[in-house]
Each structure stands twice: as C-alpha cells, then as structure tokens.
C-alpha cells in the first residue's frame with residue numbers, strides 16, 4: 287500500500303487552538319469529521335480541554351451543567367485509594383469493575399477551515415458545544431454525511447449516564463437542527479451511509495458490550511435517519527490480529543463499483559489503533575464481501591506513535607477525488623494528520639486478502 291503522508295503533518299496540533307475556557311489548556315485537536323463545503327475543506331475537530339493543574343497529584347475534572355451553563359470543576363487526588371488512575375483519558379472508582387467514572391478533559395467540536403486541504407485556520411468559537419444533559423462530559427468524534435445540501439453530523443455524547451450517539455443537521459455550519467440521540471448507550475462510531483439503499487437509510491454502529499460479546503460492528507436501517515432498527519451483527523474482532531480488541535466504523539462508506547468501501551478502525555487489546563478496510567455489498571450492505579487481513583494504515587510516524595495517548599491513527603472522514611482518498615485522521619489523541627491513498631489499491635488489497 288502506497289501511503290502519502292502530508293509534509294504538513296501533524297497539520298493541526300493543540301498549540302494551534304486557543305483554549306475556549308479561561309484557566310484551561312487544550313490537550314487535543316483530533317478525530318475530526320470532514321466536510322467539503324463551498325470551496326473549502328472543513329475539519330470538525332474534537333477539541334479536548336482541561337483545567338490547568340499546578341499540582342501533578344491533583345486531577346481536575348471539568349463537568350458542564352447544560353442547564354445552568356456552568357462549568358463545575360471537581361478535584362481528585364491521585365493518591366486517593368478510592369480511584370484507579372491507570373489511563374490518562376479516564377479514571378474510575380474502585381467500585382466499578384470496568385469502564386470509567388470520569389473523563390480528565392471535556393471535548394467539544396470546533397471547525398478548522400482550509401482552501402488547499404493542508405493549511406487550516408481554526409475558528410475561535412466552538413461549533414457544537416454541550417447543549418443537553420447527555421453531553422455534560424463532552425461531545426466527541428464527529429462524522430459528517432452529506433446528502434444534497436444538508437450535512438448530517440453525528441457524534442458521541444458523553445455524560446454520567448453513558449456514551450450515546452447524537453445527530454444534528456446543518457446547511458451552513460453556523461446553525462444546526464438537533465435530531466436527538468439516535469443510538470442509546472453505550473454506542474459509538476456511528477456512520478451514516480451517504481444515500482438510501484433500496485429505500486432505506488443505513489448506518490454502521492458499535493455497541494460496547496459488557497457481558498457476552500465483543501466490541502464489534504453492527505448495521506441498522508432507518509426510514510428517516512432518527513428511528514433505527516433491523517439491527518444486524520456485521521463484523522467482529524479477530525483473535526490474534528491487529529483488530530482483536532475492538533473495531534468501529536471510521537469514514538463514511540464510499541460507493542465504488544465493487545461495493546461500499548468502509549475504512550474502519552481496529553485496536554489491539556493493548557489499544558494500538560490502526561485503520562483497515564471492508565467491502566460491503568452495494569445492494570445489501572449487511573453482507574461483508576471482503577475485509578483486509580492487514581491494516582491499510584498503522585502508527586509509524588513519530589506523531590502517530592507519541593502523544594497524549596500514543597500508537598493511535600483514527601480516521602473519521604475523508605475526501606474522494608477520483609481514485610484518491612484524502613484521509614484525515616487523529617494521531618495519538620493529540621493532533622490531526624492527513625494522508626492520500628489509492629482507492630484501487632485498497633480494493634486490490636481487499637481482493638487479495640479476502
């Protein structure tokens with residue numbers, strides 16, 4: 287696989303983003319959804335901010351009260367035996383067997399704009415900022431599906447009642463219409479197909495199972511983009527492979543003559559994130575035609591290996607220009623990068639490795 291990583295990489299880093307909150311620092315500008323709007327490329331950045339802490343033993347947790355519009359900062363001592371601090375992104379109380387109780391930062395969506403797809407200017411204000419009680423811990427990892435002149439944007443809404451997936455629509459990236467929560471907790475990595483298939487909308491989704499089952503990809507249909515049903519298991523994690531820990535949709539499915547091309551992410555049980563590809567039947571996307579045995583992109587560059595949470599490449603969107611896929615991807619939960627891949631080459635790898 288020939289991968290052309292842009293010379294500008296990492297193209298947007300936390301220092302390029304001014305904190306929106308006073309007394310906070312930006313620790314990540316990553317996992318952006320992508321849209322082509324007028325003559326510009328828009329990156330819907332996940333900006334993660336946290337209160338500055340002078341004492342390395344004190345973790346300050348930002349929680350936004352969407353009703354009173356107040357930011358509440360809770361302080362925790364890393365020496366407190368009631369909590370387990372083994373992940374820089376989250377921590378949990380000892381009463382919890384798995385998962386997390388709090389996040390160490392709060393994310394929201396801010397737009398970065400570019401005419402050439404390489405040099406971006408970041409808006410000074412957020413575009414999507416927590417606006418209901420399901421978002422008090424933040425909004426993360428937007429995906430953008432364009433249908434006509436409407437852009438549907440879905441993202442993870444995080445709060446103490448779980449991580450669910452929410453949908454809004456916009457025509458101008460200034461105002462938006464709230465379409466509610468489309469997948470109940472815990473669900474992430476929802477990717478809405480860019481057109482109906484046999485009269486129905488399709489979406490990939492990833493329930494995070496806690497008893498039996500794995501972090502696998504599912505597929506559902508909807509008559510109206512808001513009510514989803516007819517859920518089917520699409521693809522699972524693979525033991526002994528690079529995607530043995532969890533998988534989830536990455537980019538909005540791309541229509542090719544061979545089928546729907548889905549670029550997805552897979553992680554090992556040690557949380558090393560790579561991107562792979564899957565080919566779904568054009569007429570029946572619940573059918574997987576092929577899946578790459580090896581990743582199409584893995585953390586190799588310095589900025590992909592080191593950062594707030596290293597060894598992560600995480601694509602949430604791309605732009606297709608004939609055979610070229612420009613894939614924008616988050617690196618190490620810190621910054622944004624972009625690479626170009628040939629769609630024909632990905633299809634060839636799928637054919638060879640199916």
Ligand code: MAN
Nearest residue numbers: 375376389426442444449619
């Ligand atoms: C995981 C990571 C974090 C994220 C939380 C909540 O722990 O992806 O970055 O904030 O889930 O979604």
